[in-house]
Amino acid sequence: MAAVDLTTHPGHLARRLQQAHHLLWNTMVSEEITSPQFAVLNTLVAEPGLDQRTVGERVGLDRSTVAEVISRLTRRGLLDKVRDPQDGRRFLLRLTDDGVRTHRKLTVRTARMNQVFLAPLSAEEQTVFFDLILRVADAAEGLRNPAEPLVTQA
Amino acid sequence: MAAVDLTTHPGHLARRLQQAHHLLWNTMVSEEITSPQFAVLNTLVAEPGLDQRTVGERVGLDRSTVAEVISRLTRRGLLDKVRDPQDGRRFLLRLTDDGVRTHRKLTVRTARMNQVFLAPLSAEEQTVFFDLILRVADAAEGLRNPAEPLVTQA
DNA sequence: GGCTGTTAATCAGGGCACTGATTATTTCAG
């Protein structure tokens, strides 16, 4: 008898927001390339030659997920993986020509989709929307790595 | 050369927000019961005897996902499934005593977690946060079913 | 009664996301 109103639960709202986004992405951007895959491509356009771990850090994907995403992109020929001659643990990642083309094409469509997605909000509201979400997400991520104590006494 | 700033992409932000939430949920609420599972329990506290499809509608889970979530809750003995004598296609869902107890316990913890999660925002900002996300999500969901028999405000 | 269409649930298949354990390589202390 003590049911809660889920519309005041940020986690629930975040999930619904993501689902709504997924729906729109699928219809307006691509059924092949997903949003996380696009994020990886985008990062490698900006910084070619990153390793897997760093890519994950940039786009907010953990080590396992980023490995799967990269393996899919590689399988589709959008990405090249080369062993780092300087450090045999690492793979250096780089877009193929096809990867670059795909990124360019999706960038346009993504911009269009974002417009539709955010259409219910005024320009000022959109700014607030980004700001609030970013602040909440950043703060929660900060809780994971509490300020590293410089003087360690473990 | 034409990399995009992902912090102005609502889909990317939604994903990051959900990940941050997941992290906090795991540490502050439960490692056993997930947020979607809690949403299902919560719905059945409010409306016992719903069928699977309706539960999915209430919490925003599609038919396949809701089936998995319910099967997990049933396996843990938090939920009972009974064939509807009125309609042999349906299963009627109801919490067990253990399910009710679990829901009660998690309700308290969830409230605490939400406070921590939203702490970076002032009270007014929290209201805006809910409002903006809800409006965007609702609008996008509305695009899926263009012409529904709208119940325009009673 | 039988046809047809709809609906609840399941199944097959793909992708995202996390944790904990393992492997290979590098780095650093002694």
Added chain:
DNA sequence: CTGAAATAATCAGTGCCCTGATTAACAGCC
């Protein structure tokens, strides 16, 4: 130089999430 800690990547296991196809049951129409 050598063994121990750290690091990049992979693997195993679980759970969420979606679409499209299938199965079983209901409902209306002739």
